[in-house]
Amino acid sequence: xxxxxxxxxxxxxxLELKPxxxxxxxxxxxxxKCALWLEMGLGKTAITLMAIKHxxxxxxxxxxxxxxxxxxxxxxWPVEIDKWVNFDDIRYTVLQGSPAVRKKLIxxxxxxxxxxxxxxxxxxxxCDWLGNEWPFDMVVFDESSRMKNHEAxxxxxxxxxxxxxxx
Numbered sequence: 001x002x003x004x005x006x007x008x009x010x011x012x013x014x015l016e017l018k019p020x021x022x023x024x025x026x027x028x029x030x031x032x033k034c035a036l037w038l039e040m041g042l043g044k045t046a047i048t049l050m051a052i053k054h055x056x057x058x059x060x061x062x063x064x065x066x067x068x069x070x071x072x073x074x075x076x077w078p079v080e081i082d083k084w085v086n087f088d089d090i091r092y093t094v095l096q097g098s099p100a101v102r103k104k105l106i107x108x109x110x111x112x113x114x115x116x117x118x119x120x121x122x123x124x125x126x127c128d129w130l131g132n133e134w135p136f137d138m139v140v141f142d143e144s145s146r147m148k149n150h151e152a153x154x155x156x157x158x159x160x161x162x163x164x165x166x167x
Contacts, residue, residue, distance in 0.1 A: 015084040021047050029054070045080045048140055049087050056090070056114055061137035063110070065126075066117045068142035073119045077142070081115075090115055099125060110135060 017025060021043050024036050028051045036044050055061040066077060078094055081087045092115035095102060102125075109116070116136075118126060120143075 012083060012085045012088075015046055015050070015086045017047070017050065018043070025050050045076055045142070046084070048142075049080060049084070049090070052115065052138070052140075053087060053090060055138065062114070063136045064115045064138040064140065065136040066115060066140045066142060067120055067123055068117065070119045070121070072142050073117050077117045092117060094118075095122070099129075103129070 020038075024038065024044075024047050028034055028036065028047065036047060038044050038047075052061075052064055056064075066073075068077060073094060073096070078092070081090055081092055091113045093109045093113045094117045095105065095109070096119070097105070102122075106129075
């Protein structure tokens with residue numbers, strides 16, 4: 001662990017949910033497929049991470065795919081995971097790079113990580129590359145409005161491959 005990582009961990013805080021966040025978390029636990037419609041800055045990522053952590057600990061899920069915009073993929077999810085000590089044991093990776101780099105990297109990281117963060121532009125490639133092999137028990141769409149056009153290639157790729165594997 002480098003000095004910067006040590007400093008970040010030393011400054012990490014324990015996440016304590018506010019009542020409305022706890023209500024949203026309870027909703028997520030009790031609803032198999034759900035959406036959290038909260039205003040920006042109200043903690044959707046933290047709530048989702050609490051749900052992920054709980055489901056991992058209870059062995060309800062093993063592998064989670066997070067699909068986000070490029071900025072959110074690199075600047076929000078990793079920062080939120082590293083910010084809170086609650087999530088120290090969540091093993092995550094941000095998958096980016098050329099298709100050749102991804103093909104080489106994915107088999108290695110699939111074995112050693114719980115949460116895989118990709119951007120929307122990668123979703124079709126990811127679905128095509130995995131084919132009928134779909135290792136994820138849970139999929140999180142951050143900025144789900146990117147999935148509203150049912151004729152978009154990323155949406156049809158996800159619906160045709162992944163939907164049958166995710167309960």
